[in-house]
Amino acid sequence: MMTKWIAGMLMMAMCVAARGQSQPQGRFALTAAQIAHTLSGKGIQIEAGQVSLLANVVATEPQPLLDVLSVEPLSDRWSGQHSEARSLVKLACHLPGTCLPFYAIVSSSGGAAGTAKSALAATGNAALKPNATVTMRAGTHAMLVMDDDRAHIQVAVVTLESGAVGHRIRVASPDHKQFYIGEVVSANLLKRSF
Numbered sequence: 001m002m003t004k005w006i007a008g009m010l011m012m013a014m015c016v017a018a019r020g021q022s023q024p025q026g027r028f029a030l031t032a033a034q035i036a037h038t039l040s041g042k043g044i045q046i047e048a049g050q051v052s053l054l055a056n057v058v059a060t061e062p063q064p065l066l067d068v069l070s071v072e073p074l075s076d077r078w079s080g081q082h083s084e085a086r087s088l089v090k091l092a093c094h095l096p097g098t099c100l101p102f103y104a105i106v107s108s109s110g111g112a113a114g115t116a117k118s119a120l121a122a123t124g125n126a127a128l129k130p131n132a133t134v135t136m137r138a139g140t141h142a143m144l145v146m147d148d149d150r151a152h153i154q155v156a157v158v159t160l161e162s163g164a165v166g167h168r169i170r171v172a173s174p175d176h177k178q179f180y181i182g183e184v185v186s187a188n189l190l191k192r193s194f
Contacts, residue, residue, distance in 0.1 A: 026060060027058040027059070027060065028058060028059050028060070028061065028062040029056060029057070029058055030053070030057040030058065030059055030064075030066075030099065030102075031048070032048040032049075032051040032052065032053060032104075033048040033051075034063070034066065035048075035051045035053070035066070035089075035091065035104050035106075036048045036050065036051050038066040038068065038091065039051075039068070039089070039106065042068060044106075046106055046108065050106055050107050050108050051104050051105070051106055052104065052105045052107070053102070053103075053104050054102070054103045054104065054105065055102065055103075057099060057100075057102045058099065059093055059098050059099035060097070060098050060099070061093075061095075061098055064093045064094070064095065064098045064099060065093065065094040065095070066091050066092070066093060066094065067091065067092050067093070067094050068089060068090075068091055069090040069091060069092055069101065070089070070090045071087050071088070071089050071090075072087060072088045073085070073086070073087050073088075074086040074087060074088055074105070085107065085108055086105055086106065086107040087105070087106045087107075088103055088104075088105060089103065089104050089105070089106050090102075090103055091103075091104060096192070096193050097193070133164055134162045134163065134164055135163065135164050135165050135184055135186065135187055136159055136162065136163055136164075136169070136184050136186075136187055136188070136190075137159070137162050138159055138160060138161055138162045139158065139159060140158070140159045140187075140188065141156065141157075141158055141174075141188070142156075142157055142158075142159060142171070142188045142189060142190055143155070143156060143157070143188060143189055143190070144156075144157045144171060144180055144182045144190045144191070144192065145189065145190070145191045145192075146191075146192050146193065146194050147191070147193055148193060148194055153194075155173065155178075155180070156173070156174060157171040157172060157173060157174070157180065157182070157190070158171065158172055158173075158174055158176075159171050159190075160172055160179075163184045164184060165184050165185065165186070166183065166184065167183070167184050168181050168182065168183050168184075169181070169182065169184060169190070171190060180192065
């Protein structure tokens with residue numbers, strides 16, 4: 001009986017110690033300061049206090065390079081204050097597999113967050129330009145190139161969405177049994193890593 005009690009207490013102590021770890025090894029939490037730094041690099045002067053993450057976001061690198069995918073203004077009903085402009089910003093790590101895409105809310109008085117979309121569009125990011133030229137139309141037969149350090153694979157695909165150069169779109173094998181997401185490179189070429 002005493003052995004079971006000691007084993008139970010030892011197991012409970014190990015569980016409590018495991019809960020004390022904030023995240024698995026090799027995972028680094030992204031901070032509001034990193035988001036503010038990324039937005040400042042795009043020409044929007046934002047401080048870390050003006051950024052709030054909607055969820056805990058982790059990456060495989062401590063300081064990953066981030067891309068701004070989209071910026072949408074939030075209505076007043078979301079902010080609750082009429083003197084504060086807020087925008088929903090979608091971000092992702094530049095290198096695939098480093099982190100999942102995530103959202104952050106950027107708030108500021110004086111309407112700086114409301115001008116975020118125009119400021120980011122002026123940076124030249126094709127994914128944020130409202131009138132970006134469609135390079136590849138839905139239904140196009142194209143080639144998807146998947147690269148890794150050890151392999152180079154080419155797969156014939158049919159596009160399921162239209163997209164401009166730099167956009168990530170869904171594609172399928174010609175028999176529609178396999179689905180992929182690839183980045184548009186040209187009118188009939190997509191790329192991705194695995």
